């Protein structure tokens with residue numbers, strides 16, 4: 001439809017605005033006498049011709065309707081006479097109605113357009129929602145979301161797995177519905193609008209231990225709710241325990257030392273090393289004999305590492321440190337239900353663990369007669385029977401045993417089985433005490449300094465000749481282990497800039513016989529050395545340990561290294577003595 005607008009004042013210009021952009025109505029021409037009327041520039045802008053004479057306009061532009069917007073009756077009357085009979089002249093109320101209709105139509109079109117936009121926005125929002133739901137459902141972290149009032153609006157499957165609570169128990173419920181112990185972090189965060197991290201709580205009917213992170217959901221500055229991520233601590237605990245077990249296993253199955261770590265050129269130690277090297281080439285059982293701290297375990301490691309079993313496990317067990325029943329179940333394992341507290345499914349023993357490798361039985365002289373009998377059978381038959389079981393399990397294990405006890409005497413007194421003694425004593429190797437090979441002390445001491453440098457991050461380069469003399473004069477009842485501890489203690493008391501270990505760093509060797517606290521207890525020298533001002537904190541617990549170590553070492557010296565006797569005299573159990581030695585030695 002083609003129209004002509006007569007009058008481009010406020011009414012005419014509104015009419016132009018309404019019609020423009022509405023394709024089924026075309027404005028052919030605008031007629032206006034006043035060039036300042038607001039419709040004139042608008043028409044020019046819209047590309048509509050503007051004339052000043054409606055007679056000319058009517059003759060020039062045939063139209064379907066003339067919209068008269070001057071509001072003057074005379075103009076309308078003249079227009080009605082000028083136009084063809086089928087051309088409508090619309091003015092006044094009718095014109096306003098037309099404007100209304102056109103405006104409505106435009107609004108309708110706009111509404112339709114924005115509805116289309118809305119629809120496409122809704123579609124993309126749905127896509128985002130689906131994506132988020134997929135992410136939230138697939139994550140292993142438990143997630144819960146509450147609204148600004150603290151009522152549950154969303155949880156994921158991991159949340160249900162962790163807490164045991166299903167959606168119907170949580171959605172729409174107050175945020176603290178899942179808390180078994182502790183305060184709801186959702187409610188706190190909604191109150192404070194501040195996030196919280198790693199808060200320990202117990203959740204759900206099973207009181208699962210968890211750590212929670214909760215953050216507020218803020219849209220602009222408006223609080224919409226909060227989102228919580230819940231981490232299962234019981235899982236972390238389980239993994240930590242598993243890791244500890246694995247570490248323990250690795251400690252048990254790794255032989256650390258080789259023959260290169262056995263320092264010394266004295267004929268006595270060289271003979272022992274030579275015997276051990278030869279034994280390593282054979283599968284024969286080795287019996288290592290020597291006082292405490294002479295290096296029996298070191299030799300056992302070296303033999304295993306040199307043998308063709310080097311890539312199989314090396315398992316060490318201290319026969320004196322375990323009670324009879326525990327040693328038996330550790331060595332041979334047990335079947336399910338063998339005793340109260342036995343693990344379900346039973347447990348493999350160390351013989352089975354060491355299969356294909358080496359089993360090092362330390363302090364074999366302390367083994368009870370019952371366990372001796374079982375060990376003998378294992379060696380003779382090359383098979384073991386688990387505690388509480390009947391089926392023999394064949395084992396392929398190379399045995400290295402060690403003892404500081406005079407086994408011949410033990411056999412004579414009926415404390416050690418003679419047949420087992422012969423089974424073990426296939427390749428006996430005697431490791432001499434340090435006091436019989438004092439020429440090795442400087443080299444071993446320097447080797448220990450080198451190792452301690454690495455462990456403690458120190459830089460000690462030398463041991464003074466005075467200190468070497470002091471070390472060589474002392475008799476070392478605790479052998480190389482005691483030398484190690486003495487040097488370790490001296491290095492700990494050295495200033496960081498000092499590079500030479502000197503006599504004054506060894507105050508505990510200053511006595512005539514070299515043993516601090518020779519009469520086992522409180523001596524002035526021991527007290528003086530303990531209370532000498534030093535740069536390190538002097539803790540009572542550490543001093544007590546030093547005194548305890550002194551007493552134990554002195555007692556061991558009195559009993560010629562016999563730990564059973566030393567423990568008896570000190571009125572403590574043998575296991576407790578081992579524990580204290582281990583603590584002192586940092587093993």
Ligand SMILES: Nc1ncnc2c1ncn2[C@@H]1O[C@H](COP(=O)(O)OP(=O)(O)OP(=O)(O)O)[C@@H](O)[C@H]1O
Pocket residue numbers: 261262263264290291292293294295296297298299362404444447480481484
């Ligand atoms: N010849 C040596 N050269 C270097 N280090 C040695 C030597 N002999 C022993 N050691 C070290 O001395 C410490 C004690 O040795 P080890 O534990 O082997 O003694 P042990 O005879 O088995 O003692 P125990 O009978 O008390 O179990 C270890 O740290 C070991 O590395």
